[in-house]
Amino acid sequence: MSIGRTATAVAAVALSVLVATPAAAQPTTTSAAEAGAGWLARQLVDGERFEVDYGGKLYPDHGGTIDAVLAFAAAGVAEDNALKATAWLAEPEVLPGYIGDPKDSAYAGSYAKLALTAQVRGEDPTAFGGVDLIAGLESLMGASGRFSDKSPYPGDYSNGFSQSFAVLALERHGTAPKAAVDYLAGTACPTGGFPLDLEQATCVAQVDATAMAVQALIAAGRTAEADDAVEWLVEQQQADGGFIDVLQKGEAGTTTNANTTGLAAQALRVAGSTAAADKAVGYLKSLQVGCGAEQAGAIAYDAKGFSPANATRATSQAVLGLVGTGFATLSSSGAKAAAPVLDCPATTTTVATPTTSEEPAAGPQAQQPEVLARTGVPVAPALWLGTLLVLAGALALVLGRRRYAPQAASARR
Structure with missing residues (x-):
C-alpha cells in the first residue's frame, strides 16, 4: 500500500x-433506592416488561412489571422505562392477560393493583387501555364488602392483598365504600396482625398482608385498627432489622428477606414508626450489591446473596421500603428520565518503578475500573x-x- x-x-x-x-454517560447516584431502581430498569425486556419462565416458555409478568413501575415512582428515576412499561400494560393484547377476559373472568387483585398504578402514573384509571378499572373493581365487591374474583375456573384467588389494594385505589379515586373498609378491618387476627388467606378456620397473621392492611386502613382514616396492626408488626421485627414471612416459618433456610422487609418498612414509615422503619432500611441496605460486582445496585432477596431468580421482585419491594412513601400518596410526577448506576469510586493501582540494576518482575496487568471516580463517565x-x-x-x-x-x-x- x-x-x-x-x-x-x-x-x-x-x-x-x-x-x-458514546455521546453521554449514564448518571450515577449514591442513593440506595435510586441505584436499585436503576438496576431494575436495565433488567426489563425491551425496556418495558418482565417475563417469567414456566416450563421452558416465557410468559409476560404483569405483576412484576407493575412492581417495577411503582419502584421507579418511589425512587423518582427511570421515567423513560416507566412510560414504556405503562404503555405496554395498556396494550389491548396484554391487558386481558392480567385483569381477565371481560367475557368470562375478572380478577379483583389485578384490577385494584393496576388501578392504583394508573393513579401513581397520573393516568385515568377509568380509561386505562380502554378499560374502566374503577368500575370493573367495584363490580367485584360483594354484599359483605369483600372483593372477589370472577372466573370460569374453580377457586377464588382474591386475598388480603386484593382487599387492601382495592381500598387504596378506591380511596385515591374518591372514597372507598364503607363496607369494603369494614370488611378489611374485620379480617384482623386476635393478635392484631392481618392474614393473607381470608375467611379461614384459623386466622394466621402475615407480615406482608399486615403491612398492606396498615396502609389501606390509614388511607381510609381507620387509625385505631391500623395502630394495633403496627404494634404487631414491630413485634415481628428481627434483630437484624428484617422481617420473616410468617407463613414460611419452620421451612428449612427461611430467614429475613427483602420482599417482606420492604413492605413492612414502607408501612412502618407511613404509620410514623420511625425507629423500626430506620432499622428495616438498614437491613435492606445490607443486602444491596455493591461496587465491583456486575449487578451493582441490585438488592438480594436475603443474606445468601444475589440470585437472578428472585432479585427483580426483591429489588422492587425493597426500593419501596427504602423510600417509605405510601401507596396512598405515591406519584411518579417529577421523576428523572434516566436509570442511574451506583456511583463507584475508581480502584487505583500503584506500580513500583524498577531500579536500573533489576529487571521488573512480571505480573498481571492492573484491572481497569468500570466507572471513573465520582464522574459517572x-x-x-x-x-x-x-x-x-x-x-x-x-x-x-x-x-x-x-x-x-x-x-x-x-x-x-
Whole structure:
C-alpha cells in the first residue's frame, strides 16, 4: 500500500473511532433506592416488561412489571422505562392477560393493583387501555364488602392483598365504600396482625398482608385498627432489622428477606414508626450489591446473596421500603428520565518503578475500573479516546516520514 493510501486509511479509522464514541454517560447516584431502581430498569425486556419462565416458555409478568413501575415512582428515576412499561400494560393484547377476559373472568387483585398504578402514573384509571378499572373493581365487591374474583375456573384467588389494594385505589379515586373498609378491618387476627388467606378456620397473621392492611386502613382514616396492626408488626421485627414471612416459618433456610422487609418498612414509615422503619432500611441496605460486582445496585432477596431468580421482585419491594412513601400518596410526577448506576469510586493501582540494576518482575496487568471516580463517565469512552490519540500519532508519523524522506535520500547521495 502507498504512503498516501496508508495515511488515508489511518485517518478513516481514527474518524470512525471518534464517531463511535458514546455521546453521554449514564448518571450515577449514591442513593440506595435510586441505584436499585436503576438496576431494575436495565433488567426489563425491551425496556418495558418482565417475563417469567414456566416450563421452558416465557410468559409476560404483569405483576412484576407493575412492581417495577411503582419502584421507579418511589425512587423518582427511570421515567423513560416507566412510560414504556405503562404503555405496554395498556396494550389491548396484554391487558386481558392480567385483569381477565371481560367475557368470562375478572380478577379483583389485578384490577385494584393496576388501578392504583394508573393513579401513581397520573393516568385515568377509568380509561386505562380502554378499560374502566374503577368500575370493573367495584363490580367485584360483594354484599359483605369483600372483593372477589370472577372466573370460569374453580377457586377464588382474591386475598388480603386484593382487599387492601382495592381500598387504596378506591380511596385515591374518591372514597372507598364503607363496607369494603369494614370488611378489611374485620379480617384482623386476635393478635392484631392481618392474614393473607381470608375467611379461614384459623386466622394466621402475615407480615406482608399486615403491612398492606396498615396502609389501606390509614388511607381510609381507620387509625385505631391500623395502630394495633403496627404494634404487631414491630413485634415481628428481627434483630437484624428484617422481617420473616410468617407463613414460611419452620421451612428449612427461611430467614429475613427483602420482599417482606420492604413492605413492612414502607408501612412502618407511613404509620410514623420511625425507629423500626430506620432499622428495616438498614437491613435492606445490607443486602444491596455493591461496587465491583456486575449487578451493582441490585438488592438480594436475603443474606445468601444475589440470585437472578428472585432479585427483580426483591429489588422492587425493597426500593419501596427504602423510600417509605405510601401507596396512598405515591406519584411518579417529577421523576428523572434516566436509570442511574451506583456511583463507584475508581480502584487505583500503584506500580513500583524498577531500579536500573533489576529487571521488573512480571505480573498481571492492573484491572481497569468500570466507572471513573465520582464522574459517572464509563471507562469505555476514555479507552476509545486513547485509541484515537494513538491512531492520530500514527498518522502524524506516516505524514512526517513522507515529508522528510526526499531530504534523507539526498543526504545519503
